[in-house]
Amino acid sequence: MPLVIQKFGGTSVADPDRIREVADHVARTVRRGNQVVVVVSAMGKETDELIRLATEVSDVRPGREMDMLITAGERKAMALLCMALHSVGVPADSFTGSQAGFITDTNHTNAKIVELRPDRLRKAIEAGRVPVIGGAQGVSTDHDVTFLGRGGSDTTAVAVCHALEGEFCELYTDVPGVFTADPRLVPKARRMAKVSFEELLEMTATGCPKPAMRSVEYARRWGVKLHVRSAFTWEPGTWVVEEDPTMEQAIVSAVTHDTSEAKVTVSGVPDRPGIAARLFRELADVDVNVDMIVQNVSDRGVTDISFTVPRNDLPLATQVCQRLAADIGATGVSSDSAIARVSIIGAGMKSNPGVAAKMFEVLAGEGINIEMISTSAIRISCVVREDEVERAVQSLHTAFELDAVA
Amino acid sequence: MPLVIQKFGGTSVADPDRIREVADHVARTVRRGNQVVVVVSAMGKETDELIRLATEVSDVRPGREMDMLITAGERKAMALLCMALHSVGVPADSFTGSQAGFITDTNHTNAKIVELRPDRLRKAIEAGRVPVIGGAQGVSTDHDVTFLGRGGSDTTAVAVCHALEGEFCELYTDVPGVFTADPRLVPKARRMAKVSFEELLEMTATGCPKPAMRSVEYARRWGVKLHVRSAFTWEPGTWVVEEDPTMEQAIVSAVTHDTSEAKVTVSGVPDRPGIAARLFRELADVDVNVDMIVQNVSDRGVTDISFTVPRNDLPLATQVCQRLAADIGATGVSSDSAIARVSIIGAGMKSNPGVAAKMFEVLAGEGINIEMISTSAIRISCVVREDEVERAVQSLHTAFELDAVA
Numbered sequence: 152m153p154l155v156i157q158k159f160g161g162t163s164v165a166d167p168d169r170i171r172e173v174a175d176h177v178a179r180t181v182r183r184g185n186q187v188v189v190v191v192s193a194m195g196k197e198t199d200e201l202i203r204l205a206t207e208v209s210d211v212r213p214g215r216e217m218d219m220l221i222t223a224g225e226r227k228a229m230a231l232l233c234m235a236l237h238s239v240g241v242p243a244d245s246f247t248g249s250q251a252g253f254i255t256d257t258n259h260t261n262a263k264i265v266e267l268r269p270d271r272l273r274k275a276i277e278a279g280r281v282p283v284i285g286g287a288q289g290v291s292t293d294h295d296v297t298f299l300g301r302g303g304s305d306t307t308a309v310a311v312c313h314a315l316e317g318e319f320c321e322l323y324t325d326v327p328g329v330f331t332a333d334p335r336l337v338p339k340a341r342r343m344a345k346v347s348f349e350e351l352l353e354m355t356a357t358g359c360p361k362p363a364m365r366s367v368e369y370a371r372r373w374g375v376k377l378h379v380r381s382a383f384t385w386e387p388g389t390w391v392v393e394e395d396p397t398m399e400q401a402i403v404s405a406v407t408h409d410t411s412e413a414k415v416t417v418s419g420v421p422d423r424p425g426i427a428a429r430l431f432r433e434l435a436d437v438d439v440n441v442d443m444i445v446q447n448v449s450d451r452g453v454t455d456i457s458f459t460v461p462r463n464d465l466p467l468a469t470q471v472c473q474r475l476a477a478d479i480g481a482t483g484v485s486s487d488s489a490i491a492r493v494s495i496i497g498a499g500m501k502s503n504p505g506v507a508a509k510m511f512e513v514l515a516g517e518g519i520n521i522e523m524i525s526t527s528a529i530r531i532s533c534v535v536r537e538d539e540v541e542r543a544v545q546s547l548h549t550a551f552e553l554d555a556v557a
Numbered sequence: 558m559p560l561v562i563q564k565f566g567g568t569s570v571a572d573p574d575r576i577r578e579v580a581d582h583v584a585r586t587v588r589r590g591n592q593v594v595v596v597v598s599a600m601g602k603e604t605d606e607l608i609r610l611a612t613e614v615s616d617v618r619p620g621r622e623m624d625m626l627i628t629a630g631e632r633k634a635m636a637l638l639c640m641a642l643h644s645v646g647v648p649a650d651s652f653t654g655s656q657a658g659f660i661t662d663t664n665h666t667n668a669k670i671v672e673l674r675p676d677r678l679r680k681a682i683e684a685g686r687v688p689v690i691g692g693a694q695g696v697s698t699d700h701d702v703t704f705l706g707r708g709g710s711d712t713t714a715v716a717v718c719h720a721l722e723g724e725f726c727e728l729y730t731d732v733p734g735v736f737t738a739d740p741r742l743v744p745k746a747r748r749m750a751k752v753s754f755e756e757l758l759e760m761t762a763t764g765c766p767k768p769a770m771r772s773v774e775y776a777r778r779w780g781v782k783l784h785v786r787s788a789f790t791w792e793p794g795t796w797v798v799e800e801d802p803t804m805e806q807a808i809v810s811a812v813t814h815d816t817s818e819a820k821v822t823v824s825g826v827p828d829r830p831g832i833a834a835r836l837f838r839e840l841a842d843v844d845v846n847v848d849m850i851v852q853n854v855s856d857r858g859v860t861d862i863s864f865t866v867p868r869n870d871l872p873l874a875t876q877v878c879q880r881l882a883a884d885i886g887a888t889g890v891s892s893d894s895a896i897a898r899v900s901i902i903g904a905g906m907k908s909n910p911g912v913a914a915k916m917f918e919v920l921a922g923e924g925i926n927i928e929m930i931s932t933s934a935i936r937i938s939c940v941v942r943e944d945e946v947e948r949a950v951q952s953l954h955t956a957f958e959l960d961a962v963a
Binding site: 167170171201204205207208209210211212213215216217219220222223224226227229230231233234235237238244245247250271294296 | 573576577607610611613614615616617618619621622623625626628629630632633635636637639640641643644650651653656677700702
């Protein structure tokens with residue numbers, strides 16, 4: 152009997168009605184002759200609520216206690232979903248991360264899985280029961296409860312699929328799949344029937360919200376087939392698969408955008424070896440997550456370094472840069488929050504020259520100025536003004552022939 | 558260093574402000590030179606909320622899943638309290654029932670402790686940390702999460718005090734202690750500085766709401782000193798101790814009342830051996846919890862049997878009685894919900910004759926009719942009309958010299 156992993160995100164189980172709908176769907180899957188293992192996130196916004204509560208209670212929030220607190224959310228959801236499954240005639244048992252056999256490191260609030268011992272899951276499946284696992288949780292090598300971090304439920308599902316040799320792993324969410332662009336910006340955006348791991352990784356890194364990047368990396372490494380689909384329409388979504396070298400590839404598969412970042416520029420930096428290393432080491436030491444980095448050609452022994460950071464980190468990043476600028480004799484630090492990144496992604500790019508040129512032409516044709524550029528083998532990203540991003544995405548979506556045919 | 562167990566009920570940790578107040582109190586206790594172990598219930602009405610949610614989700618609610626669900630409540634409270642303790646400089650670690658070493662039987666929703674292995678608690682104490690234990694939970698011999706039932710946090714606290722050989726166990730609640738009568742009915746009711754286990758057990762069985770009876774039984778069996786006190790005023794409350802035969806005992810220590818029961822009377826019962834046994838066996842088989850039982854003297858070969866049951870169980874009890882009455886040839890079954898029980902309790906009653914007579918005289922003097930009487934060595938209970946119970950309690954409280962001196 153094929154074994155299928157079904158993971159349901161927070162919006163999929165946000166209230167009692169939704170939990171019953173999910174139970175109905177799991178029951179349908181079982182009745183069609185599958186063995187099913189379910190992974191569930193906390194209901195709706197519960198994780199945020201728990202974090203808010205912690206903030207109200209204390210300004211000191213040890214990771215061990217945050218993990219104990221947050222994992223209570225999935226615990227509720229998994230017990231309730233089991234009850235709903237029983238009421239539609241499907242025997243089911245809930246399992247905490249610890250009970251499911253997830254051994255993690257001791258890195259609280261963002262633990263990594265070190266081993267999965269799914270003995271209890273196997274026993275439940277053999278007894279004809281549906282295991283319902285609390286997502287994103289485990290027990291550390293120190294026997295403490297750990298949380299795998301935001302998006303960790305996707306990782307739980309992929310790891311279970313790998314360990315139990317499931318056929319595939321379905322990630323149910325509140326959107327019908329992965330789109331060629333954000334449908335809120337591009338009405339003609341299309342659901343992609345298929346996307347390669349490589350492309351999806353570039354997409355999640357550039358503003359496409361689902362699924363969690365870490366889980367896609369795990370899925371690629373372990374060869375777990377993912378199916379991103381809707382828990383509201385229950386229609387087929389997007390399959391995430393190994394790139395098939397024999398199939399003809401679209402040059403550009405999707406256009407993504409991201410308005411969550413800000414740009415920092417350090418000007419008049421003496422062009423000496425080791426300066427950039429020092430800057431980004433200091434930013435890393437204060438946990439600022441630097442994304443795009445562009446350094447201009449040196450002009451008369453000085454250069455400008457620009458980079459993007461999450462907007463939340465901008466004050467901290469600016470502070471670090473100002474200290475360093477004074478130290479190394481740079482002339483100034485400026486920052487800009489009103490930027491956006493637009494990216495085109497496509498596995499076919501590798502064998503098709505001229506894609507970058509076309510992208511810049513399309514943006515130029517729209518009168519959109521490009522402030523920064525960065526590329527990978529299958530992605531080109533441009534930083535533009537935030538208020539021009541919608542037009543940028545739409546024009547690129549049309550130019551690369553991604554628009555749905557009416 | 559003396560080891561003290563402090564247990565906080567739901568109202569004591571109902572919101573972030575309350576959790577911080579509790580943390581301050583634990584910190585004070587630590588700074589006065591005590592080792593402290595904390596047991597905490599779910600916040601406010603959270604347990605009720607979780608049960609309501611389960612009811613909305615499913616009409617099938619397996620005990621295993623209910624326990625998984627409900628124990629999420631204490632998990633939240635204990636993690637939050639730990640954070641609040643850290644913020645006032647007290648290192649603390651939360652422990653689930655399982656982590657604290659509570660091994661229970663597999664009787665879900667109302668599990669019994671079979672063993673306590675407090676190794677992790679001991680280690681935390683030795684490291685100078687305050688363990689904060691989720692109340693009312695454990696792990697079964699089948700490795701499933703179990704709930705000890707309502708009031709189970711008191712039991713957790715008493716068991717921990719026994720296992721770790723604590724000095725005493727403080728049960729913090731929303732009232733300042735145990736009173737000579739319900740202060741809402743009797744404005745002159747006094748807080749009792751001391752009460753014996755025996756008396757308190759009779760009091761909790763007759764309408765005095767706190768603490769949970771099972772925990773008092775455990776405390777008596779294990780010789781754990783209890784201190785019932787307020788988490789709002791933080792003033793000394795009521796000590797629950799072994800009866801001291803050398804001290805002079807009040808004849809009557811308290812007057813309690815209970816309006817949660819109903820009376821059932823089966824009339825014209827043939828006075829043959831085995832009839833009563835059959836009646837109460839059938840009631841027990843459908844889980845109706847019978848309390849007071851009174852059988853009148855046989856009159857011409859027939860007798861009346863009256864008993865009280867929780868009002869919720871009245872329809873079921875009446876049904877059982879009607880079936881049996883037809884079967885054995887009894888003449889009728891009547892029921893009455895508008896009753897109340899008033900009880901006087903006192904360890905001194907054993908050596909003082911005439912207490913019952915005085916109780917009946919006081920009630921007669923008030924024109925209050927007694928419908929049923931039952932007694933134990935240290936308690937006398939009378940069933941009266943519900944609308945007369947307030948007057949009954951007040952007059953007995955005055956007559957037995959329990960009123961506070963103004």
